[in-house]
Amino acid sequence: MSTSLLYHGFGVRGYRYVKTDYEGKAMIFTMEQSRESYRCPECGSKNVLGRGKTTRRFRTVPIGGKPVFLALDVPRVECRDCQRVRQVELTFAEPRRHFTRSFDRYALELSLHMTIQDTAGHLGVSWDVIKDLQKQYLQRRFAKPRLIDVKRIAIDEISVGKGHRYLTVVLDLDSGAVIHVGQGKGGEALVAFWKRLRSSGAKVEAVATDMSSAYIEAATKNLPKATLVFDRFHVMKLYHEKLSDLRRDLYRQLTDTLEQDLVKGIRWLLLKRPEHLDPRRNEQARLEEALRLNAPLATAYYLKEELREVWEQDDQAEAIAFLQDWIARAEASGVRMLLQFAKTLRAHAWGILAWYDHPISTGPLEGTNNKIKTMKRQAYGFRDQEFLKLKILGIHETKYALVG
Numbered sequence: 001m002s003t004s005l006l007y008h009g010f011g012v013r014g015y016r017y018v019k020t021d022y023e024g025k026a027m028i029f030t031m032e033q034s035r036e037s038y039r040c041p042e043c044g045s046k047n048v049l050g051r052g053k054t055t056r057r058f059r060t061v062p063i064g065g066k067p068v069f070l071a072l073d074v075p076r077v078e079c080r081d082c083q084r085v086r087q088v089e090l091t092f093a094e095p096r097r098h099f100t101r102s103f104d105r106y107a108l109e110l111s112l113h114m115t116i117q118d119t120a121g122h123l124g125v126s127w128d129v130i131k132d133l134q135k136q137y138l139q140r141r142f143a144k145p146r147l148i149d150v151k152r153i154a155i156d157e158i159s160v161g162k163g164h165r166y167l168t169v170v171l172d173l174d175s176g177a178v179i180h181v182g183q184g185k186g187g188e189a190l191v192a193f194w195k196r197l198r199s200s201g202a203k204v205e206a207v208a209t210d211m212s213s214a215y216i217e218a219a220t221k222n223l224p225k226a227t228l229v230f231d232r233f234h235v236m237k238l239y240h241e242k243l244s245d246l247r248r249d250l251y252r253q254l255t256d257t258l259e260q261d262l263v264k265g266i267r268w269l270l271l272k273r274p275e276h277l278d279p280r281r282n283e284q285a286r287l288e289e290a291l292r293l294n295a296p297l298a299t300a301y302y303l304k305e306e307l308r309e310v311w312e313q314d315d316q317a318e319a320i321a322f323l324q325d326w327i328a329r330a331e332a333s334g335v336r337m338l339l340q341f342a343k344t345l346r347a348h349a350w351g352i353l354a355w356y357d358h359p360i361s362t363g364p365l366e367g368t369n370n371k372i373k374t375m376k377r378q379a380y381g382f383r384d385q386e387f388l389k390l391k392i393l394g395i396h397e398t399k400y401a402l403v404g
């Protein structure tokens, strides 16, 4: 070791190398600071007097897997200009920090390619040390996303952890970046977002959400000029739920066990697309047999496939006619579930048909959601909500391991 190696190998400049000690596996390089370089940390004045020293050790980048420490008697100085006694500034570490900047950079870099747990284990530091480094990094990069160019967004909630905790996530559909993560679901979770969006001067043209009144209210109030588009997948999902409820009601009414088995067995087949029914498992035949038992269920099933076609028309005019026809047939069926759904569609037709002006959906958020789920599985709890939010804000740049 030498003074020049301290500089070239460890990025430490302005100190003289003194000696090397070995303690177990660890190497300790002692350095010293020359009197001429003493400065007041407050005003930078050279007009200072030495007022004792404190021996400190700093963890720096390892050599061949062995921990390395820099030891320094850090001088305290009395400044004659501002009359204060302070420890001088260090060139290689932040004030009050026991790790050098180069250690922090190295640890952060590693943690972007492996889990926090693995990084901490490899470097022999605690999980929190690595987590805090990541948190600072994420804060610098993602805490305040740039919003001025945002044109089309998707809003949806995701469930995190047990006990139905929710986060509301806003995605920039053009860049693919998460631009807001709010606590909870509904209007409240978006308040901070609208504020930032307004001050950014962004001109949002279209918003994709589900048909929940909270989002409709929030979006129409805060973005009166934007087109609200109800996500087609949420519309279908809602229909699937109602169709499943209908099957369950039918199942409960049946007294014949054979018929019950028949209806029980089609639980998932009802939701499958007909072209995906497996002929080797007789799925189509089983489905048809069950549907013959109950006319309302059969009607609701066939209307499901047709509902999908609302988004497959040549243009908006055709889609309007198609949707009106669908609603009319649902109403004519006399089936309560279909009557209710027809009412929902009637009330939300404007936002469903807006898809023809802006063919956007919350689909891309689904991909983000899956990434978050993978992250959560590998993560240690994420008790720190702020950290979880930052992780989600940075998720579009996540490779395989911004996790754990």
Ligand SMILES: [Zn+2]
Residues within 6 Å of the ligand: 040, 041, 042, 043, 044, 045, 079, 080, 081, 082, 083
């Ligand atoms: Zn001073």
